[in-house]
Structure formats: C-alpha cells, structure tokens
Amino acid sequence: MTVEARVVSVLAAGRADDGTALVFEYMAATRAETGQAVPGGIASCPPCSTASAATCQPFTARREAVLIAGHGRQPAGCVGLVMRPAA
Numbered sequence: 001m002t003v004e005a006r007v008v009s010v011l012a013a014g015r016a017d018d019g020t021a022l023v024f025e026y027m028a029a030t031r032a033e034t035g036q037a038v039p040g041g042i043a044s045c046p047p048c049s050t051a052s053a054a055t056c057q058p059f060t061a062r063r064e065a066v067l068i069a070g071h072g073r074q075p076a077g078c079v080g081l082v083m084r085p086a087a
Contacts, residue, residue: 010066010078018075019066 010019024042032038039045068078 007067007069010068013068015068015070015075018070019068019078022068022075022078 008015010016020042024039024045027045028038064083065081066078067081069076
C-alpha cells in the first residue's frame, strides 16, 4: 500500500483545525520538557500562547505561512515560515 505525503498551506487547504491541534501539541510538549504544567487544552494555555494556537489566521496577516504535512489523511507536522525583507 502506498500512502502519499503532502505539504500544503494550512489555510488554503482548509486545515486550520489540524494546524491548531499540531501547534497546541508542540506547545504542550515544550511545557512538559521544561518542567511546566502541561495544559489540558488550548484554553488552559497562557494568553499569549492561546492566541497563537487558537487560530492560524494571524500568521498570514504578517506575510507568514503555516504549512502542514500530511501522511494520507492524518496530519503529521507543521511549520511556520516568515518572509524576510529583501536585503
């Protein structure tokens, strides 16, 4: 069986919920690694983190992109990219 892996824009592909879940998982893992309490959900995160995890929309307003990698229909990871000004 062959499963296709794809990388797409979270918002363009209508995958904001998957992107949000992956960002939250990353934030929770980071807190656990640093000995901090692991939040039970997005609402339990600090306010500055909640806004980032709750929606991927703010990223695109600042010339940034959030890409999501999928393995079949399952989200596998995501990355945020920021466009740098021309030198």
